[in-house]
Amino acid sequence: MTNSTIAESTPFNFKPYEESKGEEYMNEAQKAHFRAVLTNWKNDLMREVDRTVDHMRDDAANYPDPNDRASQESEFSLELRTRDRERKLLKKINDALAMIDTDDYGYCESCGIEIGVRRLEARPTADQCIDCKTLDEIREKQMG
Incomplete structure (x- = not known):
C-alpha cells in the first residue's frame, strides 16, 4: 500500500472542528x-x-x-x-x-458519557469513551 x-x-485529510467556549x-x-x-x-x-x-x-x-x-x-x-x-x-x-x-x-455505548470531540477527530467511528475502551482492551488481554 x-x-x-x-x-x-484514512479520515485525516480534514480541518479539525473548532469548538467555541461553552458550546453544547x-x-x-x-x-x-x-x-x-x-x-x-x-x-x-x-x-x-x-x-x-x-x-x-x-x-x-x-x-x-x-x-x-x-x-x-x-x-x-x-x-x-x-x-x-x-x-x-x-x-x-x-x-x-x-x-x-x-x-x-458521540456518546459511549457502554456508559453513556460523552466520547469527546478530540477522540472522535482521532477515531470518527469510536463508539466508546477512552475509559471503557481501555477496560475492554485490558479484559481482552487477560482473556486471550
Whole structure:
C-alpha cells in the first residue's frame, strides 16, 4: 500500500472542528462536521474499491511463468485482504452515520458519557469513551 493510498483511506485529510467556549456537545455544527468527515472517508474507501476492481480486471494475466503467477496472486490476495478490512470499516462508518441521524453519535455505548470531540477527530467511528475502551482492551488481554 503506497503512502498516497494510506492517506486516502484514512479520515485525516480534514480541518479539525473548532469548538467555541461553552458550546453544547454534539450540536448541529458538530454533527454536520462529523457527518462530512465520515461521508468523505466513506467516499474515499469506495473509490479505492473501484480502483482495486479496475486494477484486478486490467492487470489479471495468465503468466506462463509460475513465479510471475505466484507474485500476481500474492499481490491480489494482499489487496483483497485490505479491501476486506475496509469493508468492515465501511460498516462502522455507516453505523456512525446512522448514530448521527438518531442523535446517539458521540456518546459511549457502554456508559453513556460523552466520547469527546478530540477522540472522535482521532477515531470518527469510536463508539466508546477512552475509559471503557481501555477496560475492554485490558479484559481482552487477560482473556486471550
